[in-house]
Amino acid sequence: MTSALFGLPAEWEPQDGVLLAWPHAGTDWAPRLERVEDTCARLIAAISQHERVVLCVADAPVCARAQAALAAAGVVAKNLRLVTLEYDDTWLRDSGPITLCDGKRFRLVDFRFTGWGGKFGASRDDALIGNLIVREVFAGAEHVRVDWALEGGAIESDGRGTLLTTWRCLHQRHPELSRASMTQLLCNKLGAQRVLWLEHGYLQGDDTDAHIDTLARFAPDDAIVFQACDDARDTHHDELARMRDELAAMRTLDGKPYRLHALPWATPILDDGRRLAASYANYLIIDGAVLVPAYDDAADAEAARVIGVAHPGREIVPIPCRPLIWQNGSLHCMTMQVPRGALK
Numbered sequence: 001m002t003s004a005l006f007g008l009p010a011e012w013e014p015q016d017g018v019l020l021a022w023p024h025a026g027t028d029w030a031p032r033l034e035r036v037e038d039t040c041a042r043l044i045a046a047i048s049q050h051e052r053v054v055l056c057v058a059d060a061p062v063c064a065r066a067q068a069a070l071a072a073a074g075v076v077a078k079n080l081r082l083v084t085l086e087y088d089d090t091w092l093r094d095s096g097p098i099t100l101c102d103g104k105r106f107r108l109v110d111f112r113f114t115g116w117g118g119k120f121g122a123s124r125d126d127a128l129i130g131n132l133i134v135r136e137v138f139a140g141a142e143h144v145r146v147d148w149a150l151e152g153g154a155i156e157s158d159g160r161g162t163l164l165t166t167w168r169c170l171h172q173r174h175p176e177l178s179r180a181s182m183t184q185l186l187c188n189k190l191g192a193q194r195v196l197w198l199e200h201g202y203l204q205g206d207d208t209d210a211h212i213d214t215l216a217r218f219a220p221d222d223a224i225v226f227q228a229c230d231d232a233r234d235t236h237h238d239e240l241a242r243m244r245d246e247l248a249a250m251r252t253l254d255g256k257p258y259r260l261h262a263l264p265w266a267t268p269i270l271d272d273g274r275r276l277a278a279s280y281a282n283y284l285i286i287d288g289a290v291l292v293p294a295y296d297d298a299a300d301a302e303a304a305r306v307i308g309v310a311h312p313g314r315e316i317v318p319i320p321c322r323p324l325i326w327q328n329g330s331l332h333c334m335t336m337q338v339p340r341g342a343l344k
Contacts, residue, residue: 006100006107007191010159011285012220012311014340017052017079018286019097019132020044021090022066024058028089028327035323037065040090041073043291043331046317048076050288052343054137055082056092056128085131088115088124091329093213094151095125096336097132099141100191106141106342108133109189111150116208117172139344146189149173153211153333155186158218161193162253166201168210196250201243203227203236205277207328214279214330215243219261219310222252227281228262236265261310264299271326282321282330283307285314286337293330294318 023029057063097108115122156164216226263280280303
């Protein structure tokens with residue numbers, strides 16, 4: 001960010017590290033704990049090759065279990081910091097801090113976390129940012145509590161003053177508010193100039209009410225990567241086609257159309273008859289690399305190729321994410337990046 005005002009950096013801007021929480025038997029992961037631990041270990045090990053990881057662990061036994069799995073996965077030990085605190089769930093994209101910066105200073109914006117509109121208990125997750133601050137994770141950043149429900153996965157920033165979000169999600173959280181009111185609040189709290197709203201787009205198996213990070217992502221040089229569906233028989237086809245048309249009609253602050261990169265559609269993945277949200281848009285950008293979801297599907301390679309084109313010059317690292325989508329999220333949902341200079 002070059003502005004003298006606080007703003008939300010784009011994800012591809014320099015980072016200090018990534019925040020995560022280790023799954024354990026006291027969370028909803030319990031029935032398939034070993035499988036998700038394996039995915040988390042691979043994810044954390046991959047991040048640690050490029051930058052730091054701050055990993056929340058619930059207690060000493062969970063810490064020991066995480067350390068063993070991470071050592072086996074080849075984590076770079078000097079890039080790992082373990083922090084003991086309580087949490088309800090492991091989706092730090094939504095319970096972690098949204099970190100603004102003005103070029104020198106940092107502001108941790110701490111929106112109220114409601115468990116995705118009251119679907120799940122979330123009191124410990126809502127206190128997570130404050131607990132990280134008490135444990136001196138951050139380097140003197142200002143902490144701003146905002147008593148308004150918003151999750152990090154609901155917004156995308158291009159780092160130049162534009163936010164992208166979905167009406168479906170924010171209207172569910174705040175049905176009493178107009179679009180103009182929410183636009184004003186988002187711009188005020190996140191230092192943005194404008195908000196682009198998508199009317200269409202959803203995924204079955206996603207209980208976030210259409211988080212933007214499952215649907216469309218900003219990329220460098222005025223580009224947007226989006227989840228497409230090329231199967232006319234699929235129930236998502238028309239809705240995602242309408243979303244594509246909305247994205248095509250959007251313009252940059254300079255009045256130019258965005259360059260669009262369409263992601264392929266994975267074969268439907270079912271769990272006891274329940275459709276899971278296998279989105280390729282749920283990737284994580286870190287310094288020098290992009291970690292992309294892999295679902296053991298024929299479309300995995302094409303998804304990695306498209307993301308590589310949109311983010312040139314970065315290593316593309318597939319991470320097996322079938323265990324994650326069982327709990328309705330993927331690897332971006334598990335993580336929250338912190339801009340360069342914000343970690344202690």
